[in-house]
Each structure stands twice: as structure tokens, then as C-alpha cells.
Amino acid sequence: MTNNQGGAEFVVVTTTHETEVQARALAAMVVGARLAACAQVYQVGSVYWWEGEVRQAEEWRIDLKTRAELARQVEEFVTERHSYETPELLVVPVVGGGAGYLDWLRAETSGQA
Template sequence: MPSPSQVLLCYCTCPTAESAAHLAETLVGEALAACVNRVSGIQSTYRWKGEVTTDTEQLLLIKTTADRFEALKERLLALHPYELPELIAVPVERGHTAYLEWVRAAGGS
């Protein structure tokens, strides 16, 4: 179990630039994430309801902390247009110390 101040990098895909921007602005605006990068034009191939599908999506790279993750997840699931949104959190083991401290402080941790 990560410590509450553990910095996490979360991955989430969105169907459109508009939905990605709305999620990014909401998560940062509500101090659930310190920063969200939007990467456009990724190609995702996946199996959904028995069919192999390929779509163009937007990738969100969300920087947050372990103590904000559950609230971030609840908010993201409430706003996301997909029936089953991707949300994967990976602990950040190393990084620029000042940047990691900024991520921790951005949500009031």
C-alpha cells in the first residue's frame, strides 16, 4: 500500500478532445490532480463486447497522490463518457524532487 503522499501517474483514455479537456480541467480545478497532460491522436486497439475495435483516442496523463486517488477516481467515473473508462495508477518511484513536492502540494497534501 503506497503512503498517502506517494505520487501517482494515472492513465486514462477519452474519446474526444472535448471530453479529455473537460476531465483535465475538472480534476485540476477541484485539486484532485496537480497536472493533466493531454496526448491527442493515439490509436487504441482493444476487445469490447466480443469485437476487436480500433479507435483514435486522447490519452490523459494525470499526476496526483495516493491520498487523492479515490476522490479522483469517483469524479472521473462520474464524468467520463465511456461505459468502462480506463483508469490505471502507477506509483512514481523517482523523479525531480522539486516537481514531486509540487505535485504533493498542489492538492493541499
């Protein structure tokens, strides 16, 4: 994962898991560790290339909202607890949002809440 989030203060870190139970548990751990202010968990259908073939699977996506400076910690936290050999980890910069929501996100991930 790169440390460059385009100068954004906030990012969404995305990963997936094979079951809803695993996804919700991981999301709760990340939020409980105060590495993300919130997480959204929802089912997705994935089509991907793996081990020489196209595969399809139902997965559970987790979108973790956090400060850009915590992205590396989120990556390490998720990787240490994930069952996938190569878990999806994408960091997308947040280029705008509601001021109140972004203030809340900042407070919930800075130990000031």
C-alpha cells in the same frame, strides 16, 4: 481500483476519452478540483477487445499527476463525469522524480499552494 500503490507517495492516474474537447474538459475539472496538480492530454491509437471483437479507435489519453492518497477520489470524480460505460482507469506508482517537481505536486494537491 486498488488502494495499494506500492507505498508510493505519488501516482499517475490514466484515463482516455473519445474527443480532445472532452479530454481537455475532464482534465481541467480534475485539476480545478485540486485532485491532480497537472494533466497531460495527448492523442493515442487504441486497439482493444470489446463486446466480442477487436476494435480500434483514436482516443485522447489523460495522465493525471497526484498524491497516491487521492487516487480513489480521482477514480470516483472521473467515473461520475465520464461518458464511457467502462472508462479506463489505471494507477501507476511514481517511484522517483525531481525533488522540486514532487514538492510542487505535493503542494498543489494538498491545499497548501
